[in-house]
Amino acid sequence: MLHFRYSSLINAPVEDVWNFHERSDILQLLTPPWQPVEIIRREGGLDVGAITEFRLWLGPIPVQWLAVHTECDCAERSGGANRYRLFTDEQKQGPMESWVHRHQFSAEQGQTRLTDAISYSLPGGWLAENLLAWWVNSRLEDMFRYRHEVTKRECENK
Template sequence: MTSFQYTSLIATSPDVVWRFHERPDILKLLTPPWQPVEAVRREGGLGPGALSEFRLWLGPVPITWIARHTDEYEPNRLFTDIQESGPLDAWTHRHRFEPEGDHMRLTDDITFTLPLEWASEPMIGWFVLQRLRDMFEYRHQVTQEACG
């Protein structure tokens, strides 16, 4: 299992960033334009049981990724989603919203397991981590611009 974390300080309160994440178009807003990913649907907001579906493109091959929100949910503070089906053996994404003075700290904690991890991790693990860094840098910048 591999871990990744991206965090940034945003000049607003956690409830403002939480409301931004509740937007029905949030998946489209937070998907970097250079990524071969399409947000297909989002159901149920941020609470337990909510669902997000994406279509990823590996070359010409479409792959469906479905993430479901878990019971780890505290409004204005935390929600977690896990991969229900998709390209990885496992994926858990914890979204944290924490007050810090007159700002808030947005933190994305991810753990994942690549398929055939014993072989794929040494070969492409660094590449996956760099793509996550690029994606979350973009997401946090968009969030900062919309909320800060």
């Protein structure tokens, strides 16, 4: 199992950053323009059971990526200081052997610490992971840097 983590501090309340992630156009906003990705559908918002479907292009080959939200800790389910804490999506079909992505939101001195934590396995086992983990993590680093910059810009300039 491989791990990737990207975290940044956003000068906005947790509720604002969470609400940004609930926008109907969030996938269009957070998908880097250089990525060969088509958004097929998004259903259910951030709640458990929500579905996101993409088509990735690996060269000329289309690959379906279907993710389902398996965890959501938000205002409707919790009260007090930990409202809008996290949501998790898991790949049900796609290019990875496994993929679990936790989106974490925490208050930090009036700001929001946004953390994306991913545990994944590549098809091909240990050999593929030893050969390709550095490349996958560098692509994830580029993508999440972009996503966090967009989130920061949108949430801080309200």
